[in-house]
Amino acid sequence: MNDVSRETPPALPEAPASARGVFSSDRLTLIQRYAESLATDGVTRGLIGPREVPRLWERHLLNCGALAELLPQESSVADIGSGAGLPGLVLAIARPDLRLTLIEPLLRRTTYLQEVVDELGLTNVVVVRGKADVLHGKERFDVVTSRAVAPLERLLTWSMPLVAPTGALVALKGSAIVDEIEEARPVLRAFGCAEPEVLPVGEGLIPEPTLAVRIAWADPARARVVPRVASASGPRKANGAAKRRSRRS
Ligand SMILES: C[S@@+](CC[C@H](N)C(=O)[O-])C[C@H]1O[C@@H](n2cnc3c(N)ncnc32)[C@H](O)[C@@H]1O
Numbered sequence: 001m002n003d004v005s006r007e008t009p010p011a012l013p014e015a016p017a018s019a020r021g022v023f024s025s026d027r028l029t030l031i032q033r034y035a036e037s038l039a040t041d042g043v044t045r046g047l048i049g050p051r052e053v054p055r056l057w058e059r060h061l062l063n064c065g066a067l068a069e070l071l072p073q074e075s076s077v078a079d080i081g082s083g084a085g086l087p088g089l090v091l092a093i094a095r096p097d098l099r100l101t102l103i104e105p106l107l108r109r110t111t112y113l114q115e116v117v118d119e120l121g122l123t124n125v126v127v128v129r130g131k132a133d134v135l136h137g138k139e140r141f142d143v144v145t146s147r148a149v150a151p152l153e154r155l156l157t158w159s160m161p162l163v164a165p166t167g168a169l170v171a172l173k174g175s176a177i178v179d180e181i182e183e184a185r186p187v188l189r190a191f192g193c194a195e196p197e198v199l200p201v202g203e204g205l206i207p208e209p210t211l212a213v214r215i216a217w218a219d220p221a222r223a224r225v226v227p228r229v230a231s232a233s234g235p236r237k238a239n240g241a242a243k244r245r246s247r248r249s
Contacts (some may be wrong), residue, residue: 003130008050009039009040009041009043009044009053010039010053010054010080012036012056013056015028015035015057016057017209018029018205019057019062022065022066022068022206023025023065024095027096030093031093033120034061034085034089034090034093034116035061038056038060038065038084038085041114042084045112046108047083047108058207058208059208060086060090061204062206062207063172063210064086064087064090064091064147065090065093065094066205066209066210067090067091067145067212068094068095068098069201069205070199070201070212070214071143072142072172073097074098074125075099075141075143075167076101076141076142076143077098077102077144077145078142078144079091079100079102079144079145079146080103080146080159081146081148082102082113083109084112085112085113086147087145087172088102088113088125088145089117092124092125095123096124098124099124100124100125101125101126101127101135101139101141102126103131103134103135104127104128104129105130105131110129113127114127123216131158133158136161140162140163140164140165140167140223141162141163141164141167141211142164142166143165143168143169144160145169145170146159146171146172147171147172149171151183151184152171152177152180152183152184152187152213153183155171156188156191156215160191160217160226161226163216163217164223165217168214170213171213172211173211173213174211175211177205177211181213192216192217192218192219192222192223192228193216194215194216194218198211199211199214
């Protein structure tokens with residue numbers, strides 16, 4: 001979702017009927033305004049590719065919105081690598097009870113995120129410019145979300161230090177998640193994570209349901225222990241196969 005384009009953005013399709021199952025009627029206007037912003041400013045500012053516009057609802061907004069079904073009421077949520085706001089801004093729109101912190105290192109993207117937050121009058125969002133580790137040791141969240149940010153083993157090192165003792169990492173992933181979990185076993189063990197749960201997202205609700213992985217602490221009392229493998233720069237040996245899969249997701 002990050003290719004710069006000089007093409008004229010294609011027209012945004014109308015919100016599909018399934019949007020009513022994901023967003024309550026009093027939030028539909030907000031998600032429509034955000035969709036229009038992504039389809040215009042988002043494209044001209046190089047935050048999403050023009051080819052994403054015709055499938056903005058099905059591939060992006062609806063499955064990010066459907067992720068809300070996995071988030072407990074009134075939880076604090078950090079969304080790492082928010083990009084143009086997926087899934088963080090969509091969750092803030094779908095669920096005004098949540099408190100969202102969007103963590104994104106690139107200035108162009110945080111500028112856009114803050115503009116959308118201001119324009120839509122979202123009072124439940126804070127935008128933080130920085131890599132995920134900017135808040136390590138400073139804040140913990142009930143849920144740490146992400147989509148298309150990194151292979152699971154690296155995502156663990158970025159996300160778990162932000163997860164509260166009774167919280168969880170919840171990442172949108174494609175079907176490659178099963179292999180990613182196997183490749184991340186050493187990091188899962190080093191952190192003391194519980195067995196990852198692979199959960200369907202949006203089944204019976206949206207046209208393109210997807211998968212999420214939810215990972216909690218095995219022992220909440222050990223949640224403050226950050227293992228050596230979990231340095232801010234990530235595990236020493238990056239896994240090539242996982243990296244390639246993540247780029248495709
Ligand atoms: C492929 S984009 C995905 C953006 C968005 N989540 C989406 O699904 O459209 C990956 C994002 O992760 C951000 N990113 C890269 N390294 C990061 C890190 N260490 N911590 C937080 N975000 C990071 C990038 O700047 C980029 O915006």
